[in-house]
Amino acid sequence: MAEETALKQEEFKLPLELKTVLKTLRQKWVWLVLICVFALLLGVLSALLLGTQKYESTTVLFYQPIESYVPDTFKIFQSVGEGTELSYEQGAGLVKQATSDTSLWNKVNMVKTLPNLEELRRELSITRTLDQIGASISVDVARDTNLMFISATSEDPQEAALLANTIREIFLSNNNSLISSEIQDRLVTLKMQFESATKELATAKSDFNDFIELHNIRDIATEAPKYAGELVDLELSLDKNKQQVEIYRQRVEKIQDAIQSANMSDLEEQKRKAEAGAGGLTSDEANNKIQQIAQKINEIQASSTNPIEEARLNTLYGIAENEYVRGMITRSEYEAAKFNYDFFVANHTYSAEIEALKAETEKVRSMTIVGGGDSVASSEYLKLVRVMLLDNQLELIKLEMEYEVDQKRYDYLSKNYINLPEINQNYIVLTGRVASLEAETRGLEKVLTQFNIVAEEDHSDFYVISDAEVPLLPQDSNRKLIALAVSFLVFLLGFTILLITVVIDQRIKSAGDARQKLSRVILATFPFVRNTKLLLPGKDREAEHIERYRILARPLRMKYPKPGATFLITSTADKEGKTTLAINLATVFGRQDEHVLLIDAQIRKTDSGSPLKPYRLTEEMETEPATKGLGLGEYLSFKVTDWEDIITQTTLSGVDMIIREGDAVIPDLLQSSRMKELIEELKQRYSIIIIEGSPVGATVDSEILANYADTVLYVTACDMLKPSQICQSLARLKNTQVPCEGIVLTKVMPVYLD
Numbered sequence: 001m002a003e004e005t006a007l008k009q010e011e012f013k014l015p016l017e018l019k020t021v022l023k024t025l026r027q028k029w030v031w032l033v034l035i036c037v038f039a040l041l042l043g044v045l046s047a048l049l050l051g052t053q054k055y056e057s058t059t060v061l062f063y064q065p066i067e068s069y070v071p072d073t074f075k076i077f078q079s080v081g082e083g084t085e086l087s088y089e090q091g092a093g094l095v096k097q098a099t100s101d102t103s104l105w106n107k108v109n110m111v112k113t114l115p116n117l118e119e120l121r122r123e124l125s126i127t128r129t130l131d132q133i134g135a136s137i138s139v140d141v142a143r144d145t146n147l148m149f150i151s152a153t154s155e156d157p158q159e160a161a162l163l164a165n166t167i168r169e170i171f172l173s174n175n176n177s178l179i180s181s182e183i184q185d186r187l188v189t190l191k192m193q194f195e196s197a198t199k200e201l202a203t204a205k206s207d208f209n210d211f212i213e214l215h216n217i218r219d220i221a222t223e224a225p226k227y228a229g230e231l232v233d234l235e236l237s238l239d240k241n242k243q244q245v246e247i248y249r250q251r252v253e254k255i256q257d258a259i260q261s262a263n264m265s266d267l268e269e270q271k272r273k274a275e276a277g278a279g280g281l282t283s284d285e286a287n288n289k290i291q292q293i294a295q296k297i298n299e300i301q302a303s304s305t306n307p308i309e310e311a312r313l314n315t316l317y318g319i320a321e322n323e324y325v326r327g328m329i330t331r332s333e334y335e336a337a338k339f340n341y342d343f344f345v346a347n348h349t350y351s352a353e354i355e356a357l358k359a360e361t362e363k364v365r366s367m368t369i370v371g372g373g374d375s376v377a378s379s380e381y382l383k384l385v386r387v388m389l390l391d392n393q394l395e396l397i398k399l400e401m402e403y404e405v406d407q408k409r410y411d412y413l414s415k416n417y418i419n420l421p422e423i424n425q426n427y428i429v430l431t432g433r434v435a436s437l438e439a440e441t442r443g444l445e446k447v448l449t450q451f452n453i454v455a456e457e458d459h460s461d462f463y464v465i466s467d468a469e470v471p472l473l474p475q476d477s478n479r480k481l482i483a484l485a486v487s488f489l490v491f492l493l494g495f496t497i498l499l500i501t502v503v504i505d506q507r508i509k510s511a512g513d514a515r516q517k518l519s520r521v522i523l524a525t526f527p528f529v530r531n532t533k534l535l536l537p538g539k540d541r542e543a544e545h546i547e548r549y550r551i552l553a554r555p556l557r558m559k560y561p562k563p564g565a566t567f568l569i570t571s572t573a574d575k576e577g578k579t580t581l582a583i584n585l586a587t588v589f590g591r592q593d594e595h596v597l598l599i600d601a602q603i604r605k606t607d608s609g610s611p612l613k614p615y616r617l618t619e620e621m622e623t624e625p626a627t628k629g630l631g632l633g634e635y636l637s638f639k640v641t642d643w644e645d646i647i648t649q650t651t652l653s654g655v656d657m658i659i660r661e662g663d664a665v666i667p668d669l670l671q672s673s674r675m676k677e678l679i680e681e682l683k684q685r686y687s688i689i690i691i692e693g694s695p696v697g698a699t700v701d702s703e704i705l706a707n708y709a710d711t712v713l714y715v716t717a718c719d720m721l722k723p724s725q726i727c728q729s730l731a732r733l734k735n736t737q738v739p740c741e742g743i744v745l746t747k748v749m750p751v752y753l754d
Helices: 002-012 018-027 029-050 100-111 114-124 130-135 157-215 220-262 283-302 307-325 331-347 351-366 374-416 420-458 479-504 511-518 546-559 578-591 618-623 632-636 667-671 673-685 701-708 723-734
Strands: 053-063 073-078 084-089 137-141 147-154 462-466 522-527 565-571 596-600 655-658 688-692 711-717 740-748
Touching: 018 029, 018 479, 018 511, 029 479, 053 100, 053 157, 100 137, 100 147, 100 157, 114 130, 114 157, 130 137, 137 157, 147 157, 157 420, 157 462, 220 374, 307 331, 351 374, 511 522, 511 723, 511 740, 522 546, 546 578, 546 711, 546 740, 565 578, 565 701, 578 596, 578 655, 578 688, 578 711, 578 740, 632 667, 632 673, 667 673, 667 701, 673 688, 673 701, 701 723, 711 723, 723 740
Parallel strands: 522 740, 565 688, 565 711, 596 655, 596 688, 711 740
Antiparallel strands: 053 147, 053 462, 073 084, 137 147
16 A cells, blocks of 8 residues: 555656756856847847838928018108107008918818829839828928928838928929919009009108198197297296396486486596505596496497398208108208207307406406595495496396397297197198008008019928938837847747756756655755865865764664664765765764774775775784785685774774775675674674665665665765666665665755755
């Protein structure tokens, strides 16, 4: 029943251990990187050779209809003084199209018409159908703008730019031919309207000039309020000056009477000599100075301006002002005429002479009369009276001159603006008619100029904002998808191949893998060490994995505590590490106060010496040369009588050895009665016996030796043999009826120890 249960378990066991497979793949990371690099390179190459990509190029147009060159309202600005602003509504003078947005969408629909596409195919020699060409071209308008975008897509970036620019030029050419006839019709209409407006303007200007010459007026609309205010001010000023003139005239008469009564009859007394003080005047000197000032005053009163010259300059000034208002002369010419008149008037006001005479009069007043007694007082009084006369005469002259100027200005304004309301009304009518016709003429001239420019030069209501440039990057491409797909498939294929090689490789790699494939207990695992010398104990150092051997030795001794416990150590093939296990296990037991014997039972080997020889004591080699070259084979072949002669002491504490020496012997001796007796004797003497047998896969020696052991420690090295070979060897040992304690796994890579 037990065998049937074991067979059923073997039927359902997995062929591999998943954790080991994953660790194996991790160990092969270099191959995975190479597969990734190869997959990426192949993906990029496939994308370049098999992939396609779409390039898009766009040209931008700005739509500006013909009408938008000229507004419907034209304004002209004329300025004299405060100035006026006149506007004229053109109205029906322009032929209106639809709104800009609707017109632009109509233009959009005209781009991809069949005649345009046919002409595009003919110019570029394209072999595709019109539907295919139309599908590769798109036209759009930016929202709330007059921008039109013509885009073309193609697998070739050069062709995409060429398609967009060519269809744009075809569209613009056809569009320009359509609007040429409309422009010509509008030009004829505008020319007729302009000629009519020009004739009306000439008639209106002629009527206005006749009116100006008839009434000799300027711009009443701007100057009438000013002149009306000036007339009022002049009336008030004339009344005031007139009163002042009368007052000063009366004063002068009174002072003159006082002077005559104050004259002294005796002139002899006034001429008495007196000593002159500082700054003093004699009576005669004072009279002389006063007479000189009076003479100058009489000269000023007697002199007057040249009325003919003044009238001439005033007339020229009025003509210049009128012509400047109507735009017939420049402002500099107008300012020159005004300066000439003002300069003439300023030169005949005698304001500077009057001020000088006042200064001289004040000087005379400040001087005192020198002399003595009553005559001095009388002379001083007479001087003051005469000086007062001079002051009043000067002030009278000034007032009379101001009155004369104001009177002339008042007479001029009264004469020219006596019928101001009626003249003003007629003036407004005539100037309004002229201004409106001028605005109409200028507006029509501007419209006509703009349409002439369009008709003669541009012939288009579109501007090219930007040409279609060759795109650097594709808009849409399947190369990335192809590259990813091919890279993924190649990587998947490479990974699958790598995984298959890992799965096909049935060699033992880890403890779990050995447990899965061999169905045996794993007693211990020992990592792979490149330097094999480190695996054995040296003269001054421990073995690399001595602690792992201690862990292995403890449960073995507890399970087999009797004296003379015998352990057979074997493997399927050579170089799997059974000698290393035997030496280290013996070393551990020997340090635990055990008397250990290590037997090298590989009696067939002759090509190399026993690996136990380095541990033989040097003193024994020198003192017992007779035993040199004696081993188990020599004892079984009766070349040695006493078994103690083949026992060799070693440098390992508590460990003796039977070292393989001499020539090979037949393995049949291993099952002889002499061998049985030897083992029995040795079990009596040693507490633990470790036998290293030959590989099971090549010889039958270990099967024979198993009959002398209590258990078998089976050594298996990773990455050496297939599980089937190991299982065959284990099956042969099973026939010996000696239990196999378990598998000791050696040369395990570090990645599998986690």
